[in-house]
Amino acid sequence: MASLTSRVLVLAAAAALVAAALPASAQGFDVRTHTLKNGMKILVQEDHSIPNVALYIFYRIGSRNERPGITGISHFFEHMMFNGAKKYGPGEFDRSMEANGGSNNAYTSENLTVYQDWFPRSALPLIFDLEADRIQYLSFNPEIVESERGVIASERRSSVDGDNFGILDEQLSAAAFIAHPYQWPVVGWMSDIEAWTLDDLKNHFKMGYSPSNATMVVSGDVTFDEIVALAQKYIEPIPSAAPPPKVMTREPEQLGERRVVVRKFAQLPIVMMAYHVPETEHADYYPLQALQTILFSGQSSRMYKRLVDRDQLALSVSGGSGWSFDPSLFSITAQPKAGVDPAAVEKAVYEELDRIKTDAVTDEELEKAKNILLSGFYRQIKTISGRSNAMGTYEVFFGDFKKLFSAADDFANVTKADVQRVARQYFTANNRTVATLVPDAPAEKK
Amino acid sequence: MTRTLRIACSLLVVLALTAPALAQPGSLTLPAYRKVVLKNGLTLLLMEQHEVPMVSFSVFVRAGSVSDPAAREGVASMTAALLRKGSKTRSADQFSAELDFIGGAFGAGASVDSTSASAEFMKKDLAKGLDLLSDALMRPVFPQDEVAKLVAQRVDGIKSAKDRAQGVLSAYFNAYLYGKHPYGRPTGGDESSVASITRDDVVKFYEANYTPGGTVMAVVGDFAAAEMEKQLTDTFAAWPAKTVPAVAVPDAPAVAGRKLLLVDKPDSTQTYFRIGNVGIKRANPDRVLIEIVNTLFGGRFTSMINTELRIKSGLTYGANSGFSEWKAKGPFFIGSYTRNASTEKALDMTLDVLKRLHEKGISEDDLKSAKAYLRGQFPPDIETADQLAGVLSELIFNGLDEREIDTYYARIDAASMADINRVIKQYFPLDNLVFVLVGKGSEIQAIAKKYAPVIDRKSISAVGF
Numbered sequence: 001m002a003s004l005t006s007r008v009l010v011l012a013a014a015a016a017l018v019a020a021a022l023p024a025s026a027q028g029f030d031v032r033t034h035t036l037k038n039g040m041k042i043l044v045q046e047d048h049s050i051p052n053v054a055l056y057i058f059y060r061i062g063s064r065n066e067r068p069g070i071t072g073i074s075h076f077f078e079h080m081m082f083n084g085a086k087k088y089g090p091g092e093f094d095r096s097m098e099a100n101g102g103s104n105n106a107y108t109s110e111n112l113t114v115y116q117d118w119f120p121r122s123a124l125p126l127i128f129d130l131e132a133d134r135i136q137y138l139s140f141n142p143e144i145v146e147s148e149r150g151v152i153a154s155e156r157r158s159s160v161d162g163d164n165f166g167i168l169d170e171q172l173s174a175a176a177f178i179a180h181p182y183q184w185p186v187v188g189w190m191s192d193i194e195a196w197t198l199d200d201l202k203n204h205f206k207m208g209y210s211p212s213n214a215t216m217v218v219s220g221d222v223t224f225d226e227i228v229a230l231a232q233k234y235i236e237p238i239p240s241a242a243p244p245p246k247v248m249t250r251e252p253e254q255l256g257e258r259r260v261v262v263r264k265f266a267q268l269p270i271v272m273m274a275y276h277v278p279e280t281e282h283a284d285y286y287p288l289q290a291l292q293t294i295l296f297s298g299q300s301s302r303m304y305k306r307l308v309d310r311d312q313l314a315l316s317v318s319g320g321s322g323w324s325f326d327p328s329l330f331s332i333t334a335q336p337k338a339g340v341d342p343a344a345v346e347k348a349v350y351e352e353l354d355r356i357k358t359d360a361v362t363d364e365e366l367e368k369a370k371n372i373l374l375s376g377f378y379r380q381i382k383t384i385s386g387r388s389n390a391m392g393t394y395e396v397f398f399g400d401f402k403k404l405f406s407a408a409d410d411f412a413n414v415t416k417a418d419v420q421r422v423a424r425q426y427f428t429a430n431n432r433t434v435a436t437l438v439p440d441a442p443a444e445k446k
Numbered sequence: 447m448t449r450t451l452r453i454a455c456s457l458l459v460v461l462a463l464t465a466p467a468l469a470q471p472g473s474l475t476l477p478a479y480r481k482v483v484l485k486n487g488l489t490l491l492l493m494e495q496h497e498v499p500m501v502s503f504s505v506f507v508r509a510g511s512v513s514d515p516a517a518r519e520g521v522a523s524m525t526a527a528l529l530r531k532g533s534k535t536r537s538a539d540q541f542s543a544e545l546d547f548i549g550g551a552f553g554a555g556a557s558v559d560s561t562s563a564s565a566e567f568m569k570k571d572l573a574k575g576l577d578l579l580s581d582a583l584m585r586p587v588f589p590q591d592e593v594a595k596l597v598a599q600r601v602d603g604i605k606s607a608k609d610r611a612q613g614v615l616s617a618y619f620n621a622y623l624y625g626k627h628p629y630g631r632p633t634g635g636d637e638s639s640v641a642s643i644t645r646d647d648v649v650k651f652y653e654a655n656y657t658p659g660g661t662v663m664a665v666v667g668d669f670a671a672a673e674m675e676k677q678l679t680d681t682f683a684a685w686p687a688k689t690v691p692a693v694a695v696p697d698a699p700a701v702a703g704r705k706l707l708l709v710d711k712p713d714s715t716q717t718y719f720r721i722g723n724v725g726i727k728r729a730n731p732d733r734v735l736i737e738i739v740n741t742l743f744g745g746r747f748t749s750m751i752n753t754e755l756r757i758k759s760g761l762t763y764g765a766n767s768g769f770s771e772w773k774a775k776g777p778f779f780i781g782s783y784t785r786n787a788s789t790e791k792a793l794d795m796t797l798d799v800l801k802r803l804h805e806k807g808i809s810e811d812d813l814k815s816a817k818a819y820l821r822g823q824f825p826p827d828i829e830t831a832d833q834l835a836g837v838l839s840e841l842i843f844n845g846l847d848e849r850e851i852d853t854y855y856a857r858i859d860a861a862s863m864a865d866i867n868r869v870i871k872q873y874f875p876l877d878n879l880v881f882v883l884v885g886k887g888s889e890i891q892a893i894a895k896k897y898a899p900v901i902d903r904k905s906i907s908a909v910g911f
Contacts, residue, residue, distance in 0.1 A: 049497065050825040091757060094748045099815035101822015103746070107448040120822040150760025154716065154784060158763060161715045164609050265713035267605035267907065298546035299530075300539070309538075312595060315602050337602050368547045375549030375568050378498045382830045 029381065031391060031401060032224045036231055038240040039212025043391050043401055044227045045219040047384055053220035054385035055117045055127060058392045061208030062111045063188075064181040064326065065244050070200050072188015075108040076152055077204050081115065082106075083144045086137035090144055093130055100126050110182055111325050112396060113208070118385060121221040124230065132234035135209060140198050149193060156187045165333065168262055168270050168437045175260045176274045176329055176433035180251040210241035217392040220384040251276065251327060258433040266439040268315070271342040273349060274329040274433045275426050277321050280397040286411050287418040288330065288426075292320040293369035294361050294419070295352070300368075306352050307334060313345050323397045330426065342436050356423040360416045373411055474824070474855050476848040479664075479838060480671050482679070486687040487659025490678050491838050493666040495831045499569040501667035503579060504835035506843035508660030510559040512628040512695050513651070518643055520635020521651045522556035524596055528648060529554050529563070529582040531592040536581055538592055550575050552582065558629055559695070559773040560843060561655075566832055569668045576681055583661075584685045586652065593645040600640045608906050611711055611718040611884040615781070619720040619882040621911040622707045622902070623777055627698040636910040658682065659690040664839035666831040695774040700724045701880050704898035710887030711906040717789040717885030718781075721796060723875040725778030728771040728844050734857040735869045736769060741816045742808050743767055743799075743874070744780055750799050755782050761792045769873075773844070778875065786886055790893040793881075804876050807867055817858050824854070 035041045062074050082104075084090035097104055102119030117127050160166040170185045177183035187193075216235075218227050254276055278284050295303050296319045307314040319332035336345045380386045395401040403410075479493035511522040530545075530552060531538040545552055548571040554563035563583070567575030607613045617632050624630030635643070663682075665674060700723050726736060737745075744751040744767025755765035761784045770776035780800070784792040808816075828834055828851070841850050881897050883890060884906065894901050 050829050052822070052825050052829075091748070091753075095815070098746055098748055098819045099811075101818045103819070103823055105448060118823070118826060120825070123822070147758065147760035151756055151763055154761070155763040157716045157785060158612065158783065162611055162718075265711075266609050268602060268609065299542035300546040305539070308599070309595070312598065315599055315606060335606060337598065338605060364547070368549075371547060371549035373549070375500070375551075375566075378500050378568070379551075379566075382498050382500075383826065384829070385826070 029387065034224075034228045034231070036211065036236045038236055038238055039210070040231070040235060041215045041395070042227065042231055043215065043217045043395060044222065044224045045387055045391065046223060047219060047387070048221050050384070051121050051221045052384065053117075053119055053121055053124065053127075053218060053222055054383075054388040055119075056217045056388040056392050057115045057131065058215045058217070058396050059113045059115075059208055060111070060213050060396060061113055061244055062109050063184060063186045064110050064247050065208065066181060066184070068184070069192060070196060070204075071184040071192045072152070072186065073192075073196055073200055073204050074113055074208070075186055075188065076148070076193070076196055077201060077208075078106050078108045078113050078115075079148050079152060080140070080145070080201060081134050081138065083148060084139050084141065085133040086139070087133045088130060089139075090141065093134065096126060096130060097123070102127065108186055109322075110186060111323065114392070116385070116388075124222065124226070128230045128234040132238065135211065135235070136238050138205060140201055142198060145198060145201065149196070152187065153190065153193055156190060156193060159187065160185070164264070164266050164270055164437055167264070168272055168435050169331075169333075171260045171262055172272045172274050172331065172433060172435040173329065175258050175435065176254075176276070177251055180249050180326060181247065182251075182324075182326065182328060206241065207244045210243065211235060211238050212240040213243050215392060215395050217388045217395070219387040219391070247326060254431050254433075257429050260433070260435040262435065262437045263440045264437065266437060268338060269336050269342050269439055270333065270437040271336065271345050272331060272333045272435045273346065274331040274435075275428075275431050276327060277330045277426050278327050279325055280323050281399070284422050284425075286414050287422040288321060289373075289411065290366065290369050290414045291356070291419050291423060292330070293372055294365045296320060297369070297372050302352050302355075303332075303349070307345065307348055311348055313337060313340050313348055317349075323393060325397070342438075346434065353423060353427045356420060357427070360420045363416070366414070366416060366419070370411060374408065377408070474851065476828075476838070476851040477834070479848075480675065481842070482675055484658065484679060484683055486683065486685055487657070487690065488682050488685060489662045489842060490675065490682075491662065491664040491842060492671045492674055492678075493664070493834060493838065494669060494671055495666050495834065496668050497831070499668045500831060501567055501569055501572055501575070501665065501669055502830075502832035502835045503563075503565040503663065503665050504832070504839040505563040505583065505661060505663045506839050507561045507563070507656055508559075508691060508693060509556065509561040509651070509655035510693070511556050511631065511633040512558055513655050513691065513693055514631065514635075515647065515651075517639055518635075518647050519631045519639040520600065520633075521643055521647050522561060522655070523634045524593075524600065524640070524643060525648050525651050526554040526556045526561045526563070527596060528588050528592060529586050531596070532587050532589040533581040533585040534587060535585065538589070541578060541581065544574065545578055548574055550578065552578065554582070556633060558633060558776075559693075562839075564832065564836065572669070572677075576677065580681050583656070584682070588645055588648050588652070590645050593643075593648055597640060597643055600635065601637050604634065604637050604640065611714060611716075611906075612783070614906075614911070615718050615720055615882065615884050616779075617911040618707065618709055618884065618904075619722070619779060619880070620777055622705075622882050623701065623722065623724065623880045624698055628695050629698060629772065629774070629776065632911050638909050655691050657688040657690050658685045659687060662839050662843040664835040664842075666835040666838070697727065697775045698724050700875065700878055702878055704877075704879050704881070705900040705902070706881040706883065706894055706898035707902045707904065708887055708891060708894050709882065709884040709904045709906050711884055712886055712888070714786070714884070714886045716783045716785050717792075717883050717890055718783040719789075719793065719881065719883045719885075720779045720781045721793075721879055721881050722777055722779035723878055723880055724775050725769040726771060726873060727775045728773060729846070730771070732869055732873070733771065734854065735861055735865050736873055737820065738813070738816050738858065738861050739808070739866060739869050739874070740767055740769060741819060742812050743803055746819060750803065751780060751782070751796065754795050754799050755784070755792055759791075759795065761788050761795070765796070778873070786889040789883070789885065789890045790896070793893075793897060800874065800876060803870055803874060807863075807870060810863065813861070813863065813866060817861065820858055821855060
């Protein structure tokens with residue numbers, strides 16, 4: 001996974017969540033919900049096995065809510081959320097949290113901005129105080145904005161400039177989407193990073209940070225009642241505002257293959273292929289997940305066996321789609337071995353996709369995919385942070401966390417014919433964008 | 447995009463392995479486990495955990511890269527990867543098909559002092575899982591075609607890794623810091639050593655280094671310990687006893703003075719750097735005190751280093767420090783990255799912060815904060831069966847035991863300012879420093895001589911590290 005770009009990392013993390021399918025036979029964990037008067041919904045799952053808590057807040061705002069000129073502002077804003085508010089000034093959010101045994105992180109994707117706090121239960125009131133302070137009274141100090149701009153430029157240099165997979169993935173999305181906001185990178189174009197203004201930040205806050213646009217998920221050594229009481233005290237007084245404007249743009253149907261070439265210093269080439277697929281809530285989601293598992297999961301998967309093992313064309317091959325509110329991409333990434341023409345890798349990938357269109361998958365492959373999802377589910381829910389993430393993700397992308405518990409049934413309903421149908425429908429040449437990274441400097445002599 | 451790469455934490459991985467387990471706030475003990483040593487010398491550790499219907503294995507074998515023969519660096523690492531690629535009863539294909547069909551997980555890899563393997567299966571598939579695991583550990587045959595395939599992949603894998611500075615910085619740093627000492631050799635090998643590895647090298651490495659007496663296996667999960675002990679004994683008693691390899695790695699002396707390696711990566715828009723020297727071994731009696739100081743210096747978000755280089759100045763996305771605790775003294779390093787034009791500023795700032803640590807020490811408030819942080823962050827490190835298996839097997843393999851965890855909070859609490867000041871002087875180098883910079887040579891070579899009288903240069907495209 002180390003070779004994936006940051007942006008794909010978010011998708012990859014989401015893909016792992018797919019595994020969070022609870023079989024009909026398995027027991028769900030007990031989740032209780034409460035909605036505050038200002039509209040924020042809270043999910044609580046009690047688990048007293050360790051004296052710690054994982055508290056996640058999902059805001060339904062991400063790079064899809066941006067426009068050219070301010071790309072990356074969601075991610076920039078995510079950083080600013082740690083840089084001082086009214087009660088807790090610059091640096092005090094982190095200092096207070098760490099001094100009380102807690103730590104935090106956050107991530108931004110095309111769809112969401114998610115804040116994560118991990119802390120001992122003794123820090124519960126502090127965490128609510130910190131979260132309420134920044135949701136309500138975030139400050140925008142111009143000097144800190146400039147400093148944070150440098151941090152993000154450095155992040156972009158690492159995840160894009162300094163990572164060939166990152167560069168190529170950015171170019172791939174930019175070519176695959178011509179209309180929809182999924183075309184720009186979550187981190188933003190460098191010229192936008194350099195140009196964001198204080199007003200851009202303030203507007204973004206107004207647009208996306210209403211409590212009614214957020215879901216709080218708490219798992220760990222807590223009681224439902226104490227979380228509701230804390231939320232009522234600290235969060236409920238925060239007034240609600242209008243949700244972000246709907247994203248109206250729909251990506252038009254792609255009518256022919258698009259190709260992108262990136263030439264730069266490298267020892268090895270990379271090839272990526274992306275196909276437009278529907279959003280997470282679409283009925284084809286589970287057939288596509290099955291297809292993804294059969295193609296890419298484990299060393300017995302079709303693509304690994306063909307490209308890495310049998311034909312020895314590629315060093316690695318991976319693929320899949322992530323969670324999304326709008327129609328998204330199913331991307332395939334392969335790194336050709338030294339001396340192998342990327343075109344040969346591309347051809348082998350298409351042959352494997354065609355094989356599914358003509359011969360369908362086997363009963364055994366479908367059964368295997370189910371087992372992989374089941375064990376993945378258990379892996380996902382064995383930690384409090386895994387549970388917080390799973391509950392929140394199902395809540396926002398399927399509109400109901402309970403989908404987590406029916407996912408296995410939904411998956412079990414997938415048939416071989418479904419898998420073949422989606423392969424035929426989406427994996428077509430016209431629906432495809434191909435990006436190739438071509439080493440610019442002569443590769444080292446073998 | 448994430449706010450901080452969890453790398454800041456993963457640098458502490460070795461320290462985190464010191465990881466204790468939990469109970470009530472204020473107390474912390476490793477859950478009870480049973481230790482059994484089979485007649486062939488294999489050490490088994492069994493711990494019941496019934497939260498989810500899975501069973502996790504963690505295995506440590508005294509088969510580290512320090513045992514790679516000369517000019518065959520990478521053999522330990524390749525041997526680990528080939529364990530699943532064919533046995534007396536299964537082909538590589540069959541192993542993968544059976545493993546994936548039950549949704550199981552299996553992985554193996556080499557580090558400097560050991561090869562470790564982990565596996566995880568659903569309870570209902572335990573018999574199959576155990577058969578796969580024992581096949582990999584006891585009955586690998588290393589088919590010629592699988593060896594050849596892996597050699598070719600690994601050579602290209604090193605080239606691919608060198609396309610990303612962050613991924614290879616530590617290999618260059620360790621090689622430059624340790625020189626001819628065994629810890630200076632690349633664990634995964636280099637383009638040339640890997641290309642020369644044959645099936646015979648792998649077979650010989652396995653025969654000499656994979657012994658039941660040199661192996662510790664922890665099993666944690668949803669089972670009854672007595673029954674599991676019988677199952678494991680039935681399975682692994684057949685592993686023939688062998689002489690446990692004698693592996694003695696001497697402590698490397700600290701590098702005296704300063705030296706700097708500049709690795710030229712002509713497309714780089716940032717300089718990625720590590721600064722450090724020889725650090726501490728796993729069994730260092732001051733390890734918890736060192737962890738406290740490192741937490742404050744470079745081990746968490748508000749650390750001194752990250753505060754200066756990221757929070758206050760915006761020079762970088764991340765800066766941190768860490769000690770790799772190996773059997774003999776592993777590296778201590780401070781690491782960060784910044785755009786080419788601010789390389790000098792970031793390096794100066796890093797050295798200033800190090801100087802400040804020595805001159806001003808840390809405050810009582812900081813000490814209190816670090817103690818609370820380490821205490822609060824520890825329980826999730828031993829939350830799950832696979833984490834417990836990993837922690838337990840690592841402790842026993844390295845000659846430690848549950849006291850490491852049971853006394854962890856007490857040792858944190860007992861740390862005094864006098865201890866802290868002593869540890870800063872004793873373990874954090876100030877004047878004797880090794881620098882490794884990976885970046886665009888034409889833009890940063892002019893400033894390199896400011897930091898060391900000795901400057902060495904390499905091209906990232908050249909073979910080796």
